[in-house]
Amino acid sequence: MxxxxxxxxxxxxxxxxxxxxxxxxxxxxxxxxxxxxxxxxxLWPTWGTDPSGGPARLPVSIGGTLFNVPTAAVRMKIQRHTGPQERVDLHFSFPSLEPPEPPKHVSADTVEEKPQPIDRIFLSIAAHHDSLAPDIRVRTIYPRYLEQAATPVDDGLTMRAFRDGSPYGGEDLFTASTPGLNARCTRDAATPGMCLSERRIDGADLTFRFPRSWLAQWRALSETMERLTLRMHGPKG
Structure with a gap:
């Protein structure tokens, strides 16, 4: 009917x-x-209802070089997408190399607490646009500003101070050959000294940042940076 x-x-x-x-x-x-x-x-949409359904890793191209970066390790939300990017900033807990936990909420009761020690290593991957390679800078630029005397720090690790009044005044250069390590570090003052260590992979420069105090375990630190690099570079990370 x-x-x-x-x-x-x-x-x-x-x-x-x-x-x-x-x-x-x-x-x-x-x-x-x-x-x-x-x-x-x-007709009710079912996509996007599971916040944990995103990819664990993001394939990104920086300077024409492919990296697979952990999504949770990307520090800025605007960088959490696939495809070509100019730069990606990451951080990892040390020594686990897992993405760090979100920062705890700061309230009036906890604002007076002493600052917690840095327990993470920071990594920036950026296109270098044919700038001077980090290893060449260590060999040809830094020696112009270094003091002549080298101070042994640990088995295989040495330190040379930059001259006062130079572009790197107040900093020291730490080097080792086995395993390889080059790190330029600020000195401890009102705030703890920090180090940066750079390396180049094809069209991108990788800049690691970590506390100067970590150089007490410099061998493990060097292996950590190598492991992070191998984990992210290439189609399989």
Whole structure:
């Protein structure tokens, strides 16, 4: 039976019993509500409802070089996308190399607490645009500003101070050959000294930053930077 014939039948019945008009109205309302609910259920979007459904790693191209970076390690939300990028900033817990936990909420009760020690290593990957390579800078630029005397720090690790008044005054250069390490570090003062260590992979420069105090375990630190580099570079990370 079509809707038209049904409506005609209801109209005839209504003329016979004026009070019977409430029945078809209620019936029509029930059918309409049911239809709307069914359509809403079928058309309701299910994508994006699971916040944990994003990719664990992002393939990004920096300076034409492919890296697979852990999504949770990317420090800035604007950089959390695939494809070509000029720069990506990352951080990892040390020594686990897992993405760090989100910072805890600072309240009036905790703002007076002493600052926590830095327990993470920072890594910036940026296109170098044919600038001077880090290893060439260590061999040809830094020696112009270094003091002549070298101070042994640990087995295989040596330190040379930059001259006061030079572009790197107040800093020291730490070097080792096995395993390889080059790190330029500020000195401890009101704030703890920090180091940066750079390396180049094809079209990108990798800059690691970490506390100077970590040089007490410089061999493990060098292996950590190498492991991070191998983990992210290439199609399989």
């Amino acid at each position: 079509t809707l038209l014939s049904t409506a005609q039948l209801i109209a005839r019945d209504t003329r016979k019993d004026p009070r019977g008009h409430m029945v078809p109205i209620m019936l029509a309302a029930t059918v309409t509500i049911g239809a709307i609910a069914l359509i809403a259920y079928l």
